[in-house]
Amino acid sequence: MKILVCMSVVPDTTTQIRFKPDMNSLETSGIQWIINPWDELALTRALEIREQPDSGVTQVSVIHIGLKDADPVIQKALAVGADSAYRVNVAAAGAMEVACQLSEVVKKEHFDLVIAGHDSADYNGSAVGEMLAELLDWISFSSICSLAAAKDSITIEREMDTRTETIIAHPPCVITIQKGIAKDPRIPSLRGIMGARSKPLLQLEPIPCAGSAAFVKFENPAQRSKCRMIDPAKPEELVELLRNEANV
Amino acid sequence: MSVLIYASHDGGKFPKSVLELASYAFALANKTGGQVTALVTGNPVGPELDKLGKSGVSKILLTPEPMGPAFDNRAYAALLASAAQASGASCVLFSDGAISRAVAPRVAVRLQAGYAAGVMGLPESIEPFRIRRSVFTGKAYGFVEITSPVKVMILARNSWQIAETPVACTIENFIPGITAPEAGFEVVKVEEQTGAIRxxxxxxxxxxxxxxxxxxxxxxxxxxxxxxxxxxxxxxxxxxxxxxxxxxxxxxxxxxxxxxxxxxxxxxxxxxxxxxxxxxxxxxxxxxxxxxxxxxxxxxxxxxxxxxxxxxxxxxxxxxxxx
Structure with a gap:
């Protein structure tokens, strides 16, 4: 089984988000870029599975749709253990364009299982995995919180709105994962960092992909009003305020 | 613009998020000169369906669950796309939740529609169609311009107040022209969440x-x-x-x-x-x-x-x- 982990590159989650003066795009100066946290968990779990002798996983690759400045972050994925990486060299405007580029690589390189984070910490599209599955005409499973593999099948747990299901599925398929799939992301070792340099990071040229949704401007949230402090010895005061002033 | 909403329910009852969605859809349809159609799967009882009419839904398309006990997002996506086409909807709206997130992006691909999740408030403008949504997990907002004739959107939770806007509501049985996909998977265990508040x-x-x-x-x-x-x-x-x-x-x-x-x-x-x-x-x-x-x-x-x-x-x- 060949696994492809889709990877978006996002600002570190502690970043204060600022936009350029015209409010049309993100102010990227000073931003530390990281692997999207869910994608990092997906990669962690994929690597854990590959290390199990009977999992049948022969390859774990990562893919990113974006420009060259993402390469240092992609290198990190190689340093923690991914076998190879792909980067399709295009600044995609939206989820549809990203899914379209991904589908081309998945078909050409014959991947069996594609894993994506259920959301991206930047533009929160939460759509790429499902769009990709639809383009490939593959089955897909979303909100996955556990994954195991055995030769030609996978066992997953899916958290739906009111229930959790345990499912046995047969790739090819796409799964989108959420928290719980793996505990802690791996930290690259020095040996891993050195080894990553000799692993393939293939730059691919994009195919024509049209989308019809794009951001045109941004705004920062309004300042919240000041916090009203309440004497810890008078909790009833808080209860009154909540009932009368906040209508709750 | 005609709007189709997916009115999902928990065991026959519409959650608050779906009634918010109906109210939002009514406001959007009203602003742009159109009506709201709701797709309902399974069989909620009459008084529940009446709630949709009270929130501004003019037509309910009632259809059997597309699959048995196992949720298959391909089947739901095919159903929604088919209902969108049958009702002539130029906007397909979902309330936020795991099922919507699993189905709506597929519907967008099927209808060649621009897609936006986490949508808050009515469009800033209709021509071009510009809508506000949260980005960077609530740390900022972005305006998405959707240029396709059909739009697929997920409304952010708790972002719209339920309003009483009763309209005459008709109920039609809807038989989609789709064939169920081959399962290719097996649900071996189900744990229902009960008791605790979600x-x-x-x-x-x-x-x-x-x-x-x-x-x-x-x-x-x-x-x-x-x-x-x-x-x-x-x-x-x-x-x-x-x-x-x-x-x-x-x-x-x-x-x-x-x-x-x-x-x-x-x-x-x-x-x-x-x-x-x-x-x-x-x-x-x-x-x-x-x-x-x-x-x-x-x-x-x-x-x-x-x-x-x-x-x-x-x-x-x-x-x-x-x-």
Missing amino acids: LQDAEVVVSGGRGLKSGDNWKILEDLAGSLGAAMACSRPVADEGWRPHQEHVGQTGKVIAPNLYFACGISGAIQHIGGISSSRVIVAINKDPEAPIFQFARFGIVGDLFQVLPALTQAIKKLKSE
Whole structure:
């Protein structure tokens, strides 16, 4: 089984988000870029599975749709253990364009299982995995919180709105994962960092992909009003305020 | 513009998020000169269906569940796309939830439609179609321009007030011209969530952080939640330590929620946590550190010892409720 982990590159989650003066795009100066946290968990779990002798996983690759400045972050994925990486060299405007580029690589390189984070910490599209599955005409499973593999099948747990299901599925398929799939992301070792340099990071040229949704401007949230402090010895005061002033 | 909504239900009852969606759809259709159609699967009883008409739905398309007990997003996507075409909808709307997130992007591909999730408020303009949504997990907003004739969108939770806008509502049986896909998977176990109030639907959420010092100290939080009929949540360190299950983690990498009232107890308010709760209507912070960043986001704050403040607060709430 060949696994492809889709990877978006996002600002570190502690970043204060600022936009350029015209409010049309993100102010990227000073931003530390990281692997999207869910994608990092997906990669962690994929690597854990590959290390199990009977999992049948022969390859774990990562893919990113974006420009060259993402390469240092992609290198990190190689340093923690991914076998190879792909980067399709295009600044995609939206989820549809990203899914379209991904589908081309998945078909050409014959991947069996594609894993994506259920959301991206930047533009929160939460759509790429499902769009990709639809383009490939593959089955897909979303909100996955556990994954195991055995030769030609996978066992997953899916958290739906009111229930959790345990499912046995047969790739090819796409799964989108959420928290719980793996505990802690791996930290690259020095040996891993050195080894990553000799692993393939293939730059691919994009195919024509049209989308019809794009951001045109941004705004920062309004300042919240000041916090009203309440004497810890008078909790009833808080209860009154909540009932009368906040209508709750 | 004609609008199709997917009116999902829990065992025959429409959740609040679907009635919010119907009200939003009515406002959008009204603004642009069109009507609202709702697709309903399975068989909710009449009085439940009436609720949709009261919220502005002119037509209900009633259809059998596309699959048996196993949820297959391909089948739902085919059904929704088929209903969108049959009703001539130029906008397909979903309420937020795991099922919508699994189905809506596929519907967008099928209808060659522009897609936006986490949509808040009516479009800023119709021509071109510009809509506001949250980005960077609530840390900012972005305006998406959708240029395709059909739009597929997911409405953000708790972002629209339910309004009484009764219209004449007809019910039609809808038989989609689709064939069920081959399953290719098997559901071997199902655990229904029962009893506990679901975090993402909760009006009131009580959340604990590292300030509670140990998972064994959660009783005071549970008592507070019990007195309010609230759902329980926690910060990331608490879930990482295994004090509480990861399903309760709210924040940038956990669940993103928008209750009416959120209690942050012993939570300092790291920016990642704020991302998950910033759409809450009222935030109450209780923390022993007066400098904790959570107080910059809270409407009401108490600086004090959780182990004294929380039980006293629970008592005060119980007292008020018994009056």
